[in-house]
Amino acid sequence: MSSRKLERLLNLTALLLDARVPVSAEKIQTELDYPDDLAAFRRAFERDKEELRDMGIPLRLEPVPASFPAVDGYRIPREEYALRDPGLTIDELAALHLAVSAVQVEGLSAIPGLLKLGGIVAGVGSDIGVRVAPLPADPNLACLFAAVAGRRPVSMRYGDQDRVIDPYRLEFLRGRWYLTGYDHLREDVRNFRLGRIEGRVVPTGGEAFAAAEPSLEQAGAAWELGDEEPVVARLRIGGPPAQWALQHFGSDRVVEVAEDGSVVIDLPVNHRSAFRSFVLSFLDHAEILSPAELREDLMRWLRGIT
Amino acid sequence: MSTPANSGAAQRMQRLLAMVPWIVAQDGPLTAEVCARFDVSPEQLAADLGVIWLVGLPPYTPDALIDVVQEGDRVHIRFADVFNQPHRLTPEQAVALLTAGSSVLALPGTDPDGPLGRGVGKLAALLGVDADQVLEVDLGAAEVETLAVLRRGVSEQRQLHLDYYSFARDTRSQRNVNPYLVETQDSSLYLLAYCHQAQADRRFRVDRIVSATLLDDTFVVPTGAGELGLFEPDATDPRVTLDLEPAAAWVIETYPMESVEMRPDGRQRVTLAVTAEAWLARLLLVLGPHASVVSGAPELVDAGRRAAAQILARYA
Numbered sequence: 001m002s003s004r005k006l007e008r009l010l011n012l013t014a015l016l017l018d019a020r021v022p023v024s025a026e027k028i029q030t031e032l033d034y035p036d037d038l039a040a041f042r043r044a045f046e047r048d049k050e051e052l053r054d055m056g057i058p059l060r061l062e063p064v065p066a067s068f069p070a071v072d073g074y075r076i077p078r079e080e081y082a083l084r085d086p087g088l089t090i091d092e093l094a095a096l097h098l099a100v101s102a103v104q105v106e107g108l109s110a111i112p113g114l115l116k117l118g119g120i121v122a123g124v125g126s127d128i129g130v131r132v133a134p135l136p137a138d139p140n141l142a143c144l145f146a147a148v149a150g151r152r153p154v155s156m157r158y159g160d161q162d163r164v165i166d167p168y169r170l171e172f173l174r175g176r177w178y179l180t181g182y183d184h185l186r187e188d189v190r191n192f193r194l195g196r197i198e199g200r201v202v203p204t205g206g207e208a209f210a211a212a213e214p215s216l217e218q219a220g221a222a223w224e225l226g227d228e229e230p231v232v233a234r235l236r237i238g239g240p241p242a243q244w245a246l247q248h249f250g251s252d253r254v255v256e257v258a259e260d261g262s263v264v265i266d267l268p269v270n271h272r273s274a275f276r277s278f279v280l281s282f283l284d285h286a287e288i289l290s291p292a293e294l295r296e297d298l299m300r301w302l303r304g305i306t
Numbered sequence: 307m308s309t310p311a312n313s314g315a316a317q318r319m320q321r322l323l324a325m326v327p328w329i330v331a332q333d334g335p336l337t338a339e340v341c342a343r344f345d346v347s348p349e350q351l352a353a354d355l356g357v358i359w360l361v362g363l364p365p366y367t368p369d370a371l372i373d374v375v376q377e378g379d380r381v382h383i384r385f386a387d388v389f390n391q392p393h394r395l396t397p398e399q400a401v402a403l404l405t406a407g408s409s410v411l412a413l414p415g416t417d418p419d420g421p422l423g424r425g426v427g428k429l430a431a432l433l434g435v436d437a438d439q440v441l442e443v444d445l446g447a448a449e450v451e452t453l454a455v456l457r458r459g460v461s462e463q464r465q466l467h468l469d470y471y472s473f474a475r476d477t478r479s480q481r482n483v484n485p486y487l488v489e490t491q492d493s494s495l496y497l498l499a500y501c502h503q504a505q506a507d508r509r510f511r512v513d514r515i516v517s518a519t520l521l522d523d524t525f526v527v528p529t530g531a532g533e534l535g536l537f538e539p540d541a542t543d544p545r546v547t548l549d550l551e552p553a554a555a556w557v558i559e560t561y562p563m564e565s566v567e568m569r570p571d572g573r574q575r576v577t578l579a580v581t582a583e584a585w586l587a588r589l590l591l592v593l594g595p596h597a598s599v600v601s602g603a604p605e606l607v608d609a610g611r612r613a614a615a616q617i618l619a620r621y622a
Binding site for chain 1: 315316317318319320321322323324325328342343344345353356357358360361362363364366388389391392393394395396397398399400401402403404405406407409410411413420421422424425426428429431432433434435439440441442443444445447449457460461471473476477478487488489490491492493494495513514516584587588590591592594595598599610611613614616617618619620621
């Protein structure tokens with residue numbers, strides 16, 4: 001962008017931010033560095049508006065009061081434009097900078113955001129001691145985050161159905177992004193894989209929904225990310241993986257620790273084939289104790305191995 | 307990270323909208339500090355200030371323009387009331403910042419009440435969200451003490467003694483390693499290290515390290531360390547040939563294949579290297595009826611059936 005164009009965009013932003021009443025296009029043309037020719041002005045002005053919108057600067061088109069004949073004008077509402085000072089201290093800014101240097105989402109730079117919060121501050125540590133591969137981006141990630149943060153319902157196409165979702169939460173797990181939300185079609189809280197959403201998510205424009213229950217079950221393991229009828233599976237894990245299971249699942253899932261060191265855990269399952277693969281990864285160190293349905297399914301599966 | 311002079315419109319404009327209120331609030335900061343804070347060269351900063359100097363409000367007379375003065379090694383901006391606050395975070399910027407902050411915060415051993423925890427808390431408050439409730443990034447679990455020992459071994463270049471459960475071989479072993487780095491991939495933490503027993507670079511999943519002890523022996527990190535591939539079959543590893551149903555085709559995308567051939571019945575015949583029998587047994591168990599063994603080393607052709615029979619014995 002030329003400096004002249006940058007200057008014009010900044011002056012346009014200043015004019016519309018400062019305006020108490022909407023500013024008509026005609027006045028914008030006369031006040032700022034635009035061509036006199038009307039067609040040329042319109043083209044240039046359209047491009048400028050587009051650039052501001054792409055930066056997320058809120059442009060309102062509203063009637064100019066007491067204008068006759070009635071005309072519409074533009075305004076940038078300060079309350080929607082301005083960032084409240086978050087009051088970050090130097091060490092907090094440095095910690096955030098270290099974090100955004102270590103963990104990146106592909107194609108989404110956190111640096112412009114960091115500049116708004118107070119800029120780049122070098123801290124004492126130069127790395128976090130763990131190398132993190134950039135997280136994959138998803139075309140719907142930012143839109144869904146805005147909807148989660150604003151508690152705004154969205155419509156999206158998923159599993160060949162158009163659904164309206166109250167988006168509660170985003171989670172990155174094993175290389176993929178997931179959304180947890182209330183599905184108005186199924187009338188239940190469900191998990192969705194962002195990569196399986198067809199096309200773009202669109203805010204419905206509906207009223208903000210109430211905050212989700214804080215006790216909301218978090219999306220977790222692969223066997224919890226399905227949409228089958230949920231069951232609780234009881235599993236015994238022995239041998240070398242028992243210690244891992246004890247650490248990994250924690251006291252709320254562990255039902256019993258036997259004298260031989262094996263552990264019994266209860267796991268919620270709504271994706272049966274994923275659960276089967278998980279159990280089989282323990283070879284003969286694990287056994288499904290209940291329900292009979294899952295036990296028999298596993299035995300049938302094993303007998304089918306040729 | 308530095309921004310070239312003629313880079314994207316949006317980037318330069320957004321930087322200015324962030325920089326101007328900061329300079330105003332600092333009341334004459336050092337030019338060098340502005341450059342560091344906003345990641346610009348002195349030349350770029352001078353060019354940017356040259357634009358700001360022409361910005362203001364109608365009637366654009368000198369008294370209605372923003373006043374920019376570079377004096378000695380300091381820069382002053384006045385009469386910029388219209389830009390006295392930075393522009394709000396876009397959803398892209400917000401999600402990028404919160405993802406990074408929450409990720410590092412979730413790493414075992416990060417102090418939730420430290421500077422990062424407080425910073426993420428303020429960021430979340432700004433966005434009107436509860437950071438734990440709206441976004442979670444799982445980079446992998448580990449015992450805090452174990453991870454701390456590994457990180458120390460890496461940063462001090464000291465050898466470690468590991469008690470390790472090898473998932474691929476289903477065995478527990480003791481070994482000394484030169485730790486190169488800790489990395490996370492697909493929500494698991496790994497230690498990349500040179501293993502003295504194997505005399506080769508190896509990847510250890512941190513949550514399978516039963517215990518790690520820091521030794522006094524140091525080591526030198528060779529160039530290229532830590533660039534270990536995920537899986538590199540050895541020419542001497544035994545091979546196995548499988549027929550895969552369409553439901554098992556993901557295997558072809560997941561593991562290195564020596565050959566893939568489409569059969570007339572719609573199945574695909576693949577040949578792959580096997581580094582450990584337990585690995586093949588697990589693969590065949592998960593594939594179940596969707597795969598069958600065509601041929602292979604004698605100890606491998608029955609691996610799936612044998613593992614299935616051992617598991618079924620528990621259910622008898």
